[in-house]
Amino acid sequence: MKPNERTASRGDLEEDVVSGVVAEVCVLNEQGLHARPAAKLAQEAQKFVADIQLVSGDAQADCKSILDILTLAAAQGCGLELRATGADAQEAVEHLTEFFKRRFGEKR
Amino acid sequence: MVQTILHGIPVSAGISIGKVYFMHRAGMHVVSHEPVHPDRLGYELERLDMAFDRARQELKDALDKVPPELKEHASLIDSHLMILADPKLQGSARRILEEQCIEAEWALDQAVERIADVFAAIEDPYIRERIQDVRAVSERVMNHLALLDRDNGAAALAAKPLSNRVVLMANDLTPADTIEIEVEKIMSLATEQGGKTSHTGILARSLQIPAVVGVSGLCETVKDGDLVIVDGLNGKVIVNPEEAVLGTYGDLKYQFEKYHQTINQACQLPAETTDGFRIMVYANIELAEEVTAALDHGGEGIGLYRTEYAFMHRRQLPTEEELYEEYKDLASICAPRRVVFRTLDVGGDKIVGVEPTDEANPAMGLRAIRFCLRHEELFKRQIRAILRAALHGNAALMFPMISGLRELNQAKFILAKAQRELEAEGVPYAKDMPIGMMVELPSAVVIAEMLAPEVDFFSIGTNDLIQYSLGIDRTNRYVSYLYQPLHPAVVRSIKHVVDAGHREGIEVNVCGELASDPYCVPILMGMQVDGLSIAPQAIPGIKRIIRQATLEECKDLLRDVLAANTVSKINRQVKETVFKRFPEEVMFFSSLLDLDEG
Numbered sequence: 001m002k003p004n005e006r007t008a009s010r011g012d013l014e015e016d017v018v019s020g021v022v023a024e025v026c027v028l029n030e031q032g033l034h035a036r037p038a039a040k041l042a043q044e045a046q047k048f049v050a051d052i053q054l055v056s057g058d059a060q061a062d063c064k065s066i067l068d069i070l071t072l073a074a075a076q077g078c079g080l081e082l083r084a085t086g087a088d089a090q091e092a093v094e095h096l097t098e099f100f101k102r103r104f105g106e107k108r
Numbered sequence: 109m110v111q112t113i114l115h116g117i118p119v120s121a122g123i124s125i126g127k128v129y130f131m132h133r134a135g136m137h138v139v140s141h142e143p144v145h146p147d148r149l150g151y152e153l154e155r156l157d158m159a160f161d162r163a164r165q166e167l168k169d170a171l172d173k174v175p176p177e178l179k180e181h182a183s184l185i186d187s188h189l190m191i192l193a194d195p196k197l198q199g200s201a202r203r204i205l206e207e208q209c210i211e212a213e214w215a216l217d218q219a220v221e222r223i224a225d226v227f228a229a230i231e232d233p234y235i236r237e238r239i240q241d242v243r244a245v246s247e248r249v250m251n252h253l254a255l256l257d258r259d260n261g262a263a264a265l266a267a268k269p270l271s272n273r274v275v276l277m278a279n280d281l282t283p284a285d286t287i288e289i290e291v292e293k294i295m296s297l298a299t300e301q302g303g304k305t306s307h308t309g310i311l312a313r314s315l316q317i318p319a320v321v322g323v324s325g326l327c328e329t330v331k332d333g334d335l336v337i338v339d340g341l342n343g344k345v346i347v348n349p350e351e352a353v354l355g356t357y358g359d360l361k362y363q364f365e366k367y368h369q370t371i372n373q374a375c376q377l378p379a380e381t382t383d384g385f386r387i388m389v390y391a392n393i394e395l396a397e398e399v400t401a402a403l404d405h406g407g408e409g410i411g412l413y414r415t416e417y418a419f420m421h422r423r424q425l426p427t428e429e430e431l432y433e434e435y436k437d438l439a440s441i442c443a444p445r446r447v448v449f450r451t452l453d454v455g456g457d458k459i460v461g462v463e464p465t466d467e468a469n470p471a472m473g474l475r476a477i478r479f480c481l482r483h484e485e486l487f488k489r490q491i492r493a494i495l496r497a498a499l500h501g502n503a504a505l506m507f508p509m510i511s512g513l514r515e516l517n518q519a520k521f522i523l524a525k526a527q528r529e530l531e532a533e534g535v536p537y538a539k540d541m542p543i544g545m546m547v548e549l550p551s552a553v554v555i556a557e558m559l560a561p562e563v564d565f566f567s568i569g570t571n572d573l574i575q576y577s578l579g580i581d582r583t584n585r586y587v588s589y590l591y592q593p594l595h596p597a598v599v600r601s602i603k604h605v606v607d608a609g610h611r612e613g614i615e616v617n618v619c620g621e622l623a624s625d626p627y628c629v630p631i632l633m634g635m636q637v638d639g640l641s642i643a644p645q646a647i648p649g650i651k652r653i654i655r656q657a658t659l660e661e662c663k664d665l666l667r668d669v670l671a672a673n674t675v676s677k678i679n680r681q682v683k684e685t686v687f688k689r690f691p692e693e694v695m696f697f698s699s700l701l702d703l704d705e706g
Contacts, residue, residue: 035187035235039186039187042190042194046193062196064195066194067191067196067242070227073230
């Protein structure tokens, strides 16, 4: 199944994400976004030039910053939104969505 | 400039007038809070980046050296590398530096504090604690910043001259911070955090410089280079004082220094009341080197030698010979004055080469005598060294934290074993060394009359006794207000132990801070304790109180204190009496008591 993604071209309201890609993701691993998963996620995000944000309710985190990700304190089952803008935004979101599904490589 | 008066808790007596120097929050590094010249901005940015690069390289090198079997350590290094690379740390420090035009250290410090604020709000305790990793990483970068400073010599040094003595201020000072302080450059201390028993006070008293802690608004109000008065007598920090105030404090400072001169001149005289009651005043020390200070301040011996140091801060446990040499030197320097060696009084977590135990509540766990009884060989090694050293002077041995007869007998059993071994090996040792115990647990207080026949002396450790009796961790700021040295239960406990000891004809001494508090000493005298063992610097003042007092008036005071049923009544009683009798001591000493209430 393709990730739940859409190209954000929904008019004036989201002008700031004109070239952006958005996707819903879910934290599947048991520990949630604890130190090791957060580190791995940031490492993966750093492979892309796009600006990648993780949004949880009101909170927003830079997906390349382990510290930022940690502050979301996202537990197992927590739904988040990935927002990427920039050259490789599409690839980044696809890659990271897949990475969420693989539980960040965690066993459980 | 407007004069501002800030209030705090006085923890070390004295007055200082001088310029402020702020220390970095987390300690170690002195951080200038002055803006830098815009020309230096580029230099500071470069320094910041370079320090990050070096820290990164350092960690990468460390990672390469990690053997494959220690993978777990490596994952910590990995996460520290991630934090080092994190835009939230370096990026935000750079931004702050540019915005505020300040030194790299302060910018980094602020960046860390901003992250800390966010983390503090996280509910998950595991994630919240990851702030420690951020702090560790920032410490590493700070170290490189400091080194870079030194590399770049003159330019950087010119920005932070510590050529004159300064008033050192900080949010808080930890024991680790104080290692790095150039003590001779510090004229006084003031911190925003901290209470009566905080480390800052201990440090300041040992340096004999004024200190005020718990000063709210300190970090916000005071800037580097401000002229301040630190009033360690009344707990005030006066920023940009007015001319008249400066004059008044100049006088007070003079009086205080004159008083100190007077008491120091008389400190070698015996501590005897005008009606002939003689009390011994000994010193508490932790390092053998402190013995000079102890004797110079009029100590009549060492009433408490804390022997832990040799077992900590090193790679291997000391051998019996090493301990013997240390103890022998101390005993012979002091001779014929007495030295009381207290056997190990820590938990396994502080001792090298001992497998740590996982304990939920170490203060009530495997420590002191309990730890020693479990590590018999280690305990015996220390006892053998003390027995042998005792031949070279007037030594005594004391067991800490005894809770009952059985424990005391077990300790004495190992002592006897050590003696038999030495006998069999033909090693000379002192056969008649006095053996004592600390009374610091409520259980020992209650059965003092059962313990007294088994020892040659008691030493009442008031610091722990108060904590255990009142169930108060005095370093816990939420309950530290309940740390009441003159709680009726504490006064009665001490009296009970003194009486029980005396009925059995043994000596009873008091060690702990209560014994150096000008308000509490007359009460202890009223109980006719045999000796006080206190910090070396406190000896001259306490001796002077004793020499001016009469045993009769101390007994009267004790009677009144015993008749009162609340702490505030007792404190009021003591305040009135002592204030009238010893105005100078009250003015020039800081007290443990909370005398402002009621």
